[in-house]
Amino acid sequence: MAENTDVVVIGGGYAGVMAANRLTQRDDVTVTLINPRRTFVERIRLHQLVGGSDDAVVDYAKVLAARVRLTVDTVTRIDAAGRAVELASGGTVAYDYLVYAVGSGSADPQVPGAAEHAYPLADLEQAERLRPVLAAAPASAAVSVVGAGPAGIETAAELAEAGRAVTLVCGGVLGPYLHPRGRRAVAGRLARLGVTVIDGPGTRVTEVTREAVRLADGRELPSEVTVWTAGFGVPDLAARSGLSTDALGRLRTDETLTSVDDPRIVAAGDAAAPSDLPFRQGCQSAVQLGPQATETVLSRIAGEPPVPVEVGFAGQCLSLGRRAGVFQFSRRNDKAVGVHLGGRLGAKVKELVCRSTVRQLAYEARKPGARTWWAKDAERRHLLSATRDEAPGTAGREPDIAGRSA
Structure with a gap:
């Protein structure tokens, strides 16, 4: 009789569920x-939750295989040597292999006053906290959305379509990922919705107060509700557990998504940094990385060498309210066209x-396992080769973490 293998997956987001x-x-x-x-969160709909057009959750019974044991708890530490994870409830769960898919959330804002007076929008609880605040604010209340990535653009459009007076504070370029043509389309739609876009040099927020946001160029913008979408970070679980991470805290892995410290630990999704060249954070990469992390685990169980990861991109979707949107096409290497x-x-x-x-x-x-092909980014091999030639094991690139859109 075959020996049973216990695999623990930390994180029930897009990558974790796929894995x-x-x-x-x-x-x-x-x-x-x-x-x-206890429920799956559609993070790419959190702006709709805030705007009141969707609850952004799905019952796990609809997306999770019946054989998967769902444990509602938080992992506080990974004991790699003992092959177990410690839970907030006080228990432990042993594993033979571990899939690290903890995802991402809001980065701690370093701007004075942001932690006290701004409302981040990176997870379900933050969106649920913001919604009643907006509901209680007068219709004429000045609302500022800080951050011009997908999350900021979509939130600004959603609230403006609902009749809110919205200012989108970019801190630089509107939609940095977008091609100039796509950017013009987004800007045009925001203008028609009545969104005031503050972009260009000097628009970085330097302070948030209860009633305003202050910019680097000295301007002070009235803001009775400030929504913060200006950056994302990852949980520090890996670092706290003594595992190697990159500068942002993502678990460092090789090209098979295997931890550089432990062949029993495999990473997927936003918190993975394969070869110090992580992919853009978002569900588009997560739904590819999750299954490939599993393939690495299954290869090791079978005693076979795992294959390198292959991820390709098609573009980026932006909703601009309920009646308009933009799909920005890209090359497989995630460069907008x-x-x-x-x-x-x-x-x-x-x-x-x-x-x-x-x-x-x-x-x-x-x-499970029906999908056997992956979109390929042929340029990744060249990037890896160039990076290793420059500084083996140390070089990297920062992903577009300004938003969480598909």
């Missing part, structure tokens, strides 16, 4: 998913992507 579901293709693998919430879809078609594509992402999770739950 857990795929692991169920082997009957001799027991899968435990540890997550602090001069082609985009806009208007109502863009909105339909965005909604299609949101729904299809959940369906993709559910499909993997029903037919």
Whole structure:
């Protein structure tokens, strides 16, 4: 009789759910998913939760394979030597292999007053905290959204469409990822919604007060509600557990997503830094990294060498309220090109992507391992080679972490 293998997945987001579901293709693998919430959070819909058009949650029964054991708890420490994780509730869970898929959240703002007076928007609890604050504010209240990545753009548009007086404070360029043509389309839609866009040099926020935001160029903008979307960080679980991380706290791995410290630990999603060249954070990379992390685990169980990760991108979706959107096309290497879809078609594509992402999770739950191909970024091999030639094991690039859109 085959020996059973226990695999623990930390984190029930896009990468974690994909990884857990795929692991169920082997009957001799027991899968435990540890997550602090009882429901799956559609992070790419958090701006809709704030605006009141969606609750941004899905029952795990719809996206998680029946064989996956869901443990609602928080991992406080990884005991790599003892092959166990310690839980906030006081218990421990042993593992043979561990998938580290803790995702990302808001970075601690270093701007004076931001922690006290601004409302971050990177997870469910933050969105649920912000929604009643907006509901209680007068319709004429000045609302500032800080950060011009996808989360900031989508939140500003959602609130403006609902009749709010919104100022989007970019701190630089509007939509840094976008091609100039796509950026013009976004700017045009925001203008039609009545959003005041503050971009360019000197627009970095230097202080947040109860009633205003102050900019580097000396301007002071009235703001009765300040929404903070200006950056994302990752949990410090890996670092606290003595595992090697990059400067942002992501678990350092090789190209098979295996921890550089421990072959029993594999990473996926926003908190993974393969070869010090991490992918852009978001669900588009997460739904590819999750299954590939599992393939690495299954290869090791089978005594076979795991294969290098392959991730490719198609572009970036932005909803601009409920009636318009932009889909910015890109090359496989995530570089935006001069082609985009806009208007109502863009909105339909965005909604299609949101729904299809959940369906993709559910499909993997029903037919684990059915997907065997991955989009390829041929340039990654050249980047890896150049990076290793320059400074082996130390060089890296920062991903676009300004937002959390698909």
